[in-house]
Amino acid sequence: MLYNDVSVNERGHLTFAGYDTVELAEKYGTPLYIMNEDKIRARVREYKNAMQDYFPSGSVPEFASKAFCCKQIYRIMAEEEIDIDVVSPGEIYTAASAGFPMEKSFFHGNNKTDGDIAFAIDNKVGCFVVDNLDELKALDKIAGQKGIKQKILLRVTPGIDPHTHKKISTGSVESKFGIAIETGQALEAVYEALDCKNILLCGYHCHIGSQIFESEPFGTASEIMLEFIKDTADKTGFVPEMLNLGGGFGVRYTENDPEIDYRKRICEVGEILNRQCEKLGIAVPKILMEPGRSLVADAGMTLYTVGSVKEIRGYKNYVSIDGGMTDNPRYTLYESPYTVVLASRANEKADFTATLAGRCCESGDLIGENFELPKPVRGEILAVLTTGAYNYSMASNYNRIGRPPVVMLNSKKDYIAVERESFEDMCRLDK
Numbered sequence: 001m002l003y004n005d006v007s008v009n010e011r012g013h014l015t016f017a018g019y020d021t022v023e024l025a026e027k028y029g030t031p032l033y034i035m036n037e038d039k040i041r042a043r044v045r046e047y048k049n050a051m052q053d054y055f056p057s058g059s060v061p062e063f064a065s066k067a068f069c070c071k072q073i074y075r076i077m078a079e080e081e082i083d084i085d086v087v088s089p090g091e092i093y094t095a096a097s098a099g100f101p102m103e104k105s106f107f108h109g110n111n112k113t114d115g116d117i118a119f120a121i122d123n124k125v126g127c128f129v130v131d132n133l134d135e136l137k138a139l140d141k142i143a144g145q146k147g148i149k150q151k152i153l154l155r156v157t158p159g160i161d162p163h164t165h166k167k168i169s170t171g172s173v174e175s176k177f178g179i180a181i182e183t184g185q186a187l188e189a190v191y192e193a194l195d196c197k198n199i200l201l202c203g204y205h206c207h208i209g210s211q212i213f214e215s216e217p218f219g220t221a222s223e224i225m226l227e228f229i230k231d232t233a234d235k236t237g238f239v240p241e242m243l244n245l246g247g248g249f250g251v252r253y254t255e256n257d258p259e260i261d262y263r264k265r266i267c268e269v270g271e272i273l274n275r276q277c278e279k280l281g282i283a284v285p286k287i288l289m290e291p292g293r294s295l296v297a298d299a300g301m302t303l304y305t306v307g308s309v310k311e312i313r314g315y316k317n318y319v320s321i322d323g324g325m326t327d328n329p330r331y332t333l334y335e336s337p338y339t340v341v342l343a344s345r346a347n348e349k350a351d352f353t354a355t356l357a358g359r360c361c362e363s364g365d366l367i368g369e370n371f372e373l374p375k376p377v378r379g380e381i382l383a384v385l386t387t388g389a390y391n392y393s394m395a396s397n398y399n400r401i402g403r404p405p406v407v408m409l410n411s412k413k414d415y416i417a418v419e420r421e422s423f424e425d426m427c428r429l430d431k
């Protein structure tokens, strides 16, 4: 199987983290998100330890919580003692309600409203990642009104293309995020930030994109960022304490994706940082990284019940499931590939080619095409792997379909982290 926590038991059922997925589907109903909590914790520690070993002391990962946001994940990250990224007042509220220590949060976003800024300051967000000059001025003003000096990183665009999907590539000069180095505007922003009375500039941030398998794009970004650091230090005298290299390490969604050794990749980035800093004659700053999907994606799986199986003779086959774009919009958005397993008969020969269709009134509501499965029968359980990131957090109520619950699995127990959304929940705000 794709991962070592996925297997098949003596009943021919797919297992995940040692649990029989067909039994979980019976116990909690479908559609159902299940997550291997132990795997999330192990991956967090892998990042944390590698960053401590290969980067200067104080370097830590931040969980990019847009990948998977609910109270329980913030408690897990708090227990593992790593930082978090938040991108909206809703994420701030969720993290704060879960008791996350907010001084360890970084607030992102290309359009923080005055209300968002005030809310974040009131909730003691540790550091703003300032995206543009309008935000810088608004933040300086609001921080002044509240009588604080706010720590910030400036988000700059290193101007590189990591060869990933256009919608998840964010590091180029033309990106909607950040301030360009190439045009000289990033340097101007540093002067402005240093002039702001109520702002404490701590360093720089860049994020080049997602689903990156090699360390090379991070190496290139690091080289450009360090040159920028050297250049601005020469001109302004400002030496940053931190450099945030963003998130984006890839995840294995199918057999075609390589297995990725995050520790090794971090080691390689460390070597590039050391070499470049030596060449420029500067100290290596504290390094931050913001993994989202690589902390949670392969720790998640979605279970569905098969409904109709439609064979259009001479054309194609559809297998319909009791969920779809409402719980997993990623194929509709980016044509993201997935691995699908018939959980009820996971040992049987996969000799039926099918398109996996959701239940929404939309032809584009697909989980993917050309999957090879044993021919499923109505009522059987089907699993879509690697759905721990950007699934629950991107879920919607289109067609008034409730969001599935999230069940966590660990070596001791299975438990509900998020309840199934009921009809009453969906009507709660209707007058």
Ligand SMILES: *Cc1c(COP(=O)(O)O)cnc(C)c1O
Binding pocket: 064, 066, 067, 085, 108, 207, 209, 210, 211, 246, 247, 248, 249, 290, 291, 292, 293, 294, 389
């Ligand atoms: C989305 C995002 C991340 C996380 O990206 P992943 O591919 O999930 O690791 C990190 N930082 C920023 C600024 C982002 O926008």
